[in-house]
Amino acid sequence: MADSQFSAPARARAEAPASGVIHVRTRLTTGFTVLANALAQRPGSAVTIGVAAYIASLPDGAPVSITALCEHFSEGEILISRALRELEASGHLERRRERGPDGRVRTRTRFHDVPPGDDGPDPTPPPGRRRRPAPVRVPVPAARTEAEAAPLPPPPAAVRSPQPPPPPLGEADPHAVRVLTSLRTVDPRLILSEGEAARLAPDVARWLAAGVSPARITETLTNGLPERLLARPARILAFRLGEPPLPAPAPPPPPAKPAVLPLQTCDGCERAFRAARPGLLCRDCRVEREELRATG
Numbered sequence: 001m002a003d004s005q006f007s008a009p010a011r012a013r014a015e016a017p018a019s020g021v022i023h024v025r026t027r028l029t030t031g032f033t034v035l036a037n038a039l040a041q042r043p044g045s046a047v048t049i050g051v052a053a054y055i056a057s058l059p060d061g062a063p064v065s066i067t068a069l070c071e072h073f074s075e076g077e078i079l080i081s082r083a084l085r086e087l088e089a090s091g092h093l094e095r096r097r098e099r100g101p102d103g104r105v106r107t108r109t110r111f112h113d114v115p116p117g118d119d120g121p122d123p124t125p126p127p128g129r130r131r132r133p134a135p136v137r138v139p140v141p142a143a144r145t146e147a148e149a150a151p152l153p154p155p156p157a158a159v160r161s162p163q164p165p166p167p168p169l170g171e172a173d174p175h176a177v178r179v180l181t182s183l184r185t186v187d188p189r190l191i192l193s194e195g196e197a198a199r200l201a202p203d204v205a206r207w208l209a210a211g212v213s214p215a216r217i218t219e220t221l222t223n224g225l226p227e228r229l230l231a232r233p234a235r236i237l238a239f240r241l242g243e244p245p246l247p248a249p250a251p252p253p254p255p256a257k258p259a260v261l262p263l264q265t266c267d268g269c270e271r272a273f274r275a276a277r278p279g280l281l282c283r284d285c286r287v288e289r290e291e292l293r294a295t296g
Helices: 002-015 046-057 066-072 077-090 174-181 194-209 214-222 233-240 283-295
Strands: 032-035 093-099 105-111 136-139 263-265 272-274
Touching: 032 046, 046 066, 046 077, 046 105, 066 077, 077 093, 077 233, 174 194, 174 214, 194 214, 194 233, 214 233
Parallel strands: none
Antiparallel strands: 032 136, 093 105, 263 272
16 A cells, blocks of 8 residues: 555656646636737747737737837837837738828738748648647636727837938928927927938928828827837937828819910801801801891
């Protein structure tokens, strides 16, 4: 009896790994989301994985704007926007600007469990490599179902190599510089240096060339800023100016003017009047001739 009492714990200790995590799994039938291991185990930012898992758990039509995500997570706008950029770069998140039937431009967001063109792990891995484990089932809380109220801001520009210093501020578009310098009157935190204003002025000029009014640009740059700015204001402004809006539709062409008839000489009184061809009478002569015919 003594031997049987110690044999079961010995087998349990032999089956358990010597170190690392030991999974205690529960089979879930509701309230869970299937998340690919390639996404759940991706190296890099944990915020990116958390944002991806949260978006994957939401139903279609749920808001995934930066404002909506900041309301759910404790991270600020900078970390959330960086996570969205990483998901776009990996192909999991796709944002397109489309014009709807009513003519308004909206940003449509699509989330891919597996990036397009990636068929997932190879079912028959080569010898020497372990088979990748099955996808992780992550339990999530009930998701919000309200319709998304505001579209995502324009996606940021792709990360580029260090660029040369910007041209002097005096060479920038004065209208764009005026818009940037007036931002501090709306939000005193939006104070820019000359170099920052020179870097942002070409983006503002593109918005102005697309037909966006200065008041609308100011509203886009200042509306919904976080209470605490974790980065220089210029970085947030550059993110919001990353992609210019669609140009306004061209106005319809003006109606064609009626053709002007040439001047002709009346055969009766030799006065000039407009007619399609020569050899005709003016209106007065035609009336007079009709009266003579009527009186006999």
